[in-house]
Amino acid sequence: MPVPTLESLRESLQRLLESRRGAPLVIAHRGTPLGSFPDNTLRAAVGALRSGADVIETDVIRSVDGEYFLFHTGFERKLLDEDVDVRTLTAQELEECIFRWNGGPHTPGIERLDTLLDTLPEAWVNIDRSWGLWPHLLDHLTARGDVHRLLLKSPPRDKHLAALAAHPMPFLYFPIVRTREELATVEAIEGINLIGAELLAAEPEDDFADPETVAEVARRHPLVVLNALNLDNNAVLYLRADDAVSVLDDPALGWGRLADVGATAIQTDWPHLLRKFLEEHCG
Structure with a gap:
């Protein structure tokens, strides 16, 4: 495979966006x-x-001996029923962990990032909560040759x-921002x-609650991510236009608002319902 360039990587992203024919991309949160499929597993990704x-x-995450695995730190008690920081475990210990999920034990254990990428070689993957592992993780991903879909x-x-x-590899990157100033700071870095950016707006007076401000971002960048998640910490990610109101009340009040305000990608825990809604909503 040719060495990726900034232009070739952006062309890959553009083809992905065009495949949705004007509808936002559907990003599945942790799969x-x-x-019986715990989050951040190959099974959840396939699903x-x-x-x-x-x-x-x-x-x-990275094991204490330098291997990369799929896990959201802070959820060890919930997912493993153990009071342990998974980042202190070896690769072998991580693989031997047993998920406690929906009332019972489930194996295999915590899975390697490489397993996900090798098993799903055509899938696009958004790697989150990895910034503390840069630049070593960036070196690993570059050596693997998967950069065109990350x-x-x-x-x-x-x-x-x-x-x-x-880093010499021009990874496709977007920041998580709450203000125009935060985004401008990133835009100024050579x-x-x-x-693009993942835009957060908790209250109507926040910068990115204004559709015109969102449109300004979209005019400069192809990827505008809005977040429909309902997180454990009850954070409001975009004006309560979230999965809960979409599933329990009316998807037009949640996902529809995100699409209408200008999202070119929506992150959700309900990809099947969101995809069905977008096919109808966006024609």
């Missing part, structure tokens, strides 16, 4: 953790793809942005292949 997701979002994101923190900008 689709339903039934999400078969539910109509365009992109799998996953969280990445999306990276992070908060706009100086240390992580500097690591990304200094060496980052900036493709």
Whole structure:
């Protein structure tokens, strides 16, 4: 495969966006953790793809001996029924972990990032919560040759942005931002292949609650991610236009608002329902 360039990577993203024919991309949060499939597992990723997701979002950790695995730190008690920081475990210990999910034990254990990427070689993957592992993880991903189907994101923190900008591979990247100033700061950094942003707005007076401000971002960048998730910490990610109101009340009040305000990608825990709605809503 030819060495990826900034232009070729952006062309790959553009083909992905065009495949949706004007509808937003569906990003599946940690895969689709339903039934016996815990989140951040290969099973959940396969389930999400078969539910109509365009992109799998996953969280990445590194074992104490330097191997990369799929897990969201802070959920050890919930998912493993253990009071342990998974980042202190070896690769072998991580693989021997047993998920406690929907009332029973489930194996295999915590899975390697490489297993996900090798098993689903055509799938687009958004790697989240990995910025503390840069630049070593960026080296690993570059060596694997998967860069053309990877999306990276992070908060706009100086240390992580500097690591990304200094890396020779122009990874497709978008920051998680709450204000125009945060986005402008990232836009001013040379060496980052900036493709858009995940825009947060908790209250109507927030910057990105204004559709015209969202449109301004869309005029500059192809990827405008809005978030429909209902997180454990009850954070409002975009004006309560979320999965809960979409599933329990009316999808037009949740996902429809996100699409109408200008999202070119929506992150959800319900990819099958979101995909069905978007096919009707966006024609």
